[in-house]
Amino acid sequence: MKPKQLQSELQDLRTFSNPKQNLEQYATTPLLATKLLQVASVEFNDIEEKSVIDLGVGTGVLAIGAKLMGAGHVLGIDVDADALEECKENLEMYDPELEVELCLMDVVELIRRYDNDEDEDEDEDEDEAVSVKRKDYVWPRADTVLTNPPFGTRRKGADVAFLAAAMKMAETAVYSFHKTSTREYIEKVAVKKLGAKSAKVVAEMKYGLKNQYGHHRKDEVEVFVDVWRIEPSSSKAKKDDDDDEKDEMFEQNLRDLAANIEELQLSARQRKDKERNKNSRKNSDNRKKW
Numbered sequence: 001m002k003p004k005q006l007q008s009e010l011q012d013l014r015t016f017s018n019p020k021q022n023l024e025q026y027a028t029t030p031l032l033a034t035k036l037l038q039v040a041s042v043e044f045n046d047i048e049e050k051s052v053i054d055l056g057v058g059t060g061v062l063a064i065g066a067k068l069m070g071a072g073h074v075l076g077i078d079v080d081a082d083a084l085e086e087c088k089e090n091l092e093m094y095d096p097e098l099e100v101e102l103c104l105m106d107v108v109e110l111i112r113r114y115d116n117d118e119d120e121d122e123d124e125d126e127d128e129a130v131s132v133k134r135k136d137y138v139w140p141r142a143d144t145v146l147t148n149p150p151f152g153t154r155r156k157g158a159d160v161a162f163l164a165a166a167m168k169m170a171e172t173a174v175y176s177f178h179k180t181s182t183r184e185y186i187e188k189v190a191v192k193k194l195g196a197k198s199a200k201v202v203a204e205m206k207y208g209l210k211n212q213y214g215h216h217r218k219d220e221v222e223v224f225v226d227v228w229r230i231e232p233s234s235s236k237a238k239k240d241d242d243d244d245e246k247d248e249m250f251e252q253n254l255r256d257l258a259a260n261i262e263e264l265q266l267s268a269r270q271r272k273d274k275e276r277n278k279n280s281r282k283n284s285d286n287r288k289k290w
């Protein structure tokens, strides 16, 4: 699908009818969504026939865009049931209905529990019923994760929690929007804290944020945003690393073994030499006696 056509399709979608400020519900504009999807699809081949997760799906613009661009299985995750309801209505506008699986999940809370798992093991008062143990939790996985995360202005750390979760879910790449003013910080978080293999800004855009919550003076504020492509440290690369380590250990063992054998041979030769010397000394003594 051509970018112009995609953008006009996305224009017809409904957005949050009652946006919730505490969840930082700002719909991605069709222009921004189209840009992300175009880069992901055309430059990196991360959409067509790929499984996709839209983290913080809201009313579904990224998930629906991905589906229209030929994605395979698409899963949308959000903590807000009302948003999921509106997303469902958007999916039903299509004939046949667009297939996007929807899931209610608090990503920030899950990451908090996951990261604190070891501490919680020692916590006596822990509420067993709601606790998710690292070993028990299987993260949903997809080739590509798309997210326009909360920027963390309302719930501190929500932006990093979203990135952390996205990286646990992505097989190949995470695409995420972040304010350009946080560029250095995001790179540090992605690479140093979350162990990304790479983190690159693949597009720079202007985001016209509507004054939907009434806390800005103007009707619309312009925010500069980066589209990031982040590669998680892949399990395959890790496996290769592990294999390299095993090969290295095997070779070291062989070297040790060879050195041992050499030592043994050396000492056997020395022993023989000694014996030979002893015998020849004995012989010459005997000869002397004769």
Ligand code: SAH
Pocket (backbone or CB within 6 Å): 023, 024, 025, 026, 027, 028, 054, 055, 056, 057, 058, 059, 060, 061, 062, 077, 078, 079, 080, 083, 105, 106, 107, 108, 109, 147, 148, 149, 150, 158
């Ligand atoms: N993807 C949509 C919405 C982006 S706004 C779009 O591009 O238009 C951010 C979304 O993250 C909102 O839908 C909000 O409900 C969701 N969200 C905020 N906190 C969340 C959490 N802790 N867990 C899951 N989703 C959350």
